[in-house]
Amino acid sequence: MTDVNAVVSEVSKLKQRLDQAQLSFRDASLKSRREIVILKRLITRLSVACRGIDQELDLKLIELRHDLEQPKDISKLIPRLALIERLVTRQAALTEQASQNLEQHIHLSGDTLNRVRGLPPQLKRDLRNILSASPDSLSDNHNRLIRLLELYESAVKLLSNSTNQHQSNSIDQDVLIHLSCELQHLITDLDFTDDNSATLLDIRNKLLAGVTAERLVEHALIILRLVINGHHQDRRSTQKFVDGVHSDLAALKKTTHQAVDQSSALIEQRHTMISGVSALSQQMKQGLKEQENLETWRPQLETISSELQVLIERTHALEKRERELLDQLAYNENKVITLYEKTAEHHQSLNNQERKMFLDHLTKVYNRAAFNDRLEHEYRRWLRYQHPLCVALLDVDNFKETNVNFGYVAGDKALKIIARTIHQCLDDTDFIARFDGDKFMVIMPDTTEEERTKRINTIREAVAQLPFHFRDQQVSITVSIGATMFDTNDTPPNIIERTQKALNTAKSTGSNRLSWIA
Numbered sequence: 001m002t003d004v005n006a007v008v009s010e011v012s013k014l015k016q017r018l019d020q021a022q023l024s025f026r027d028a029s030l031k032s033r034r035e036i037v038i039l040k041r042l043i044t045r046l047s048v049a050c051r052g053i054d055q056e057l058d059l060k061l062i063e064l065r066h067d068l069e070q071p072k073d074i075s076k077l078i079p080r081l082a083l084i085e086r087l088v089t090r091q092a093a094l095t096e097q098a099s100q101n102l103e104q105h106i107h108l109s110g111d112t113l114n115r116v117r118g119l120p121p122q123l124k125r126d127l128r129n130i131l132s133a134s135p136d137s138l139s140d141n142h143n144r145l146i147r148l149l150e151l152y153e154s155a156v157k158l159l160s161n162s163t164n165q166h167q168s169n170s171i172d173q174d175v176l177i178h179l180s181c182e183l184q185h186l187i188t189d190l191d192f193t194d195d196n197s198a199t200l201l202d203i204r205n206k207l208l209a210g211v212t213a214e215r216l217v218e219h220a221l222i223i224l225r226l227v228i229n230g231h232h233q234d235r236r237s238t239q240k241f242v243d244g245v246h247s248d249l250a251a252l253k254k255t256t257h258q259a260v261d262q263s264s265a266l267i268e269q270r271h272t273m274i275s276g277v278s279a280l281s282q283q284m285k286q287g288l289k290e291q292e293n294l295e296t297w298r299p300q301l302e303t304i305s306s307e308l309q310v311l312i313e314r315t316h317a318l319e320k321r322e323r324e325l326l327d328q329l330a331y332n333e334n335k336v337i338t339l340y341e342k343t344a345e346h347h348q349s350l351n352n353q354e355r356k357m358f359l360d361h362l363t364k365v366y367n368r369a370a371f372n373d374r375l376e377h378e379y380r381r382w383l384r385y386q387h388p389l390c391v392a393l394l395d396v397d398n399f400k401e402t403n404v405n406f407g408y409v410a411g412d413k414a415l416k417i418i419a420r421t422i423h424q425c426l427d428d429t430d431f432i433a434r435f436d437g438d439k440f441m442v443i444m445p446d447t448t449e450e451e452r453t454k455r456i457n458t459i460r461e462a463v464a465q466l467p468f469h470f471r472d473q474q475v476s477i478t479v480s481i482g483a484t485m486f487d488t489n490d491t492p493p494n495i496i497e498r499t500q501k502a503l504n505t506a507k508s509t510g511s512n513r514l515s516w517i518a
């Protein structure tokens with residue numbers, strides 16, 4: 001019994017242990033399933049987090065996820081997990097390295113940007129903040145990098161804006177100076193003798209002193225208005241003149257026509273009268289031949305006499321009308337003479353206007369248009385005769401200073417005196433023109449080398465000796481000269497260019513110099 005009881009108790013213990021073992025197995029298997037779920041979730045998250053960083057790691061994670069879905073012995077996956085662990089560890093090292101590189105690049109690029117000039121202070125402050133921050137993670141560095149890129153973008157925009165603005169400003173400035181010079185030339189070519197001369201002088205002086213773009217446009221508009229008004233005035237006065245001539249001619253035509261009609265009528269009447277006189281004379285002749293007794297002839301004679309009397313009276317009337325006709329013709333002749341004088345005057349004033357178009361209004365020497373004409377003319381003569389033909393360009397030295405120190409009115413005065421002095425040093429066959437601003441061109445045809453060199457040097461010395469007095473100061477003004485001769489294939493444009501080159505050489509060696517380019 002005891003054995004049986006012992007066996008029973010043993011069995012019961014065994015059963016309890018079996019139950020316990022079963023319970024623990026169930027627990028373990030439950031735990032294991034939970035752990036597999038957690039592992040799966042972890043691996044899925046890891047795949048998502050690491051996707052694209054390392055291809056091998058991506059592949060291994062995909063395989064592991066696939067295996068985890070299979071009813072396999074988990075322990076078999078341990079080598080795979082170990083491999084993934086190695087790959088992840090390797091990737092961590094690589095990421096650390098990349099992070100350090102990124103950090104270095106951020107500092108390098110930041111320093112480069114910091115050295116760029118002209119950036120606004122706020123941008124520099126932001127940049128310093130980025131560079132001084134200590135990043136805790138790769139994503140910190142990513143954020144810094146993004147911020148740095150934003151600063152670069154702002155800097156590039158700012159700099160390209162200011163470059164464009166600078167370029168467009170400098171282009172505007174060049175265009176402005178060019179337009180201002182053109183406008184000055186235009187003013188110089190306008191008529192300075194009419195009511196607008198004060199306005200034109202005022203504008204020219206302002207342009208010389210330098211103007212803004214808005215002012216330039218305003219001045220250009222004023223000049224345009226003056227030119228249009230002048231044109232209208234010219235048109236009106238020409239119209240008036242032509243209307244006057246036209247109505248005078250119409251009146252002349254009418255009176256001349258009447259005179260012609262009257263002359264024809266007078267001729268006819270005279271013809272009738274002559275026929276009458278000749279008939280009476282015939283009657284008298286006949287009577288003298290046939291009549292023997294005067295007393296019987298008397299009544300007939302008295303008729304002839306009274307008819308003659310009538311004819312005489314008609315002749316007087318005819319003479320009176322002829323005199324009137326002559327008066328009318330004399331009046332017409334006077335009218336024609338007056339008309340001729342009027343048109344001759346008009347012709348003269350047109351000629352004067354044309355002459356003025358070729359004169360420089362300030363210095364009263366010829367202007368550039370006249371110079372171009374004359375140079376062309378002399379060039380054609382030179383082509384034909386091959387005589388020595390010298391052209392020289394004279395430029396007042398440092399003339400800007402004269403304007404700046406003593407004002408434009410003093411500058412104008414100096415230009416006038418210099419032009420006159422150059423003119424006085426020249427021969428009658430020479431030619432002088434104001435070429436541009438403070439530059440004069442001289443053409444000397446048919447001179448020997450000695451003559452032209454002497455003449456040019458005389459001009460140079462004469463100008464240098466001019467006693468200018470501005471604001472109680474004795475001022476010395478000099479000119480530099482570039483000269484050349486027409487040769488072989490030369491044409492007017494390249495001669496002008498060569499005088500300019502010669503002048504530049506003269507100027508490069510100082511003031512009051514002469515330079516020749518053969």
Ligand SMILES: Nc1nc2c(ncn2[C@@H]2O[C@H](COP(=O)(O)OP(=O)(O)OP(=O)(O)O)[C@@H](O)[C@H]2O)c(=O)[nH]1
Binds near residue numbers: 395401403410436
């Ligand atoms: N008073 C006055 N000045 C003029 C006239 N036309 C041009 N100018 C001035 O003449 C000066 C010419 O200057 P530049 O020829 O460029 O220079 P510069 O001072 O003479 O110097 P260099 O020619 O190098 O010796 C400018 O200041 C013009 O404004 C004018 O009709 N009257």
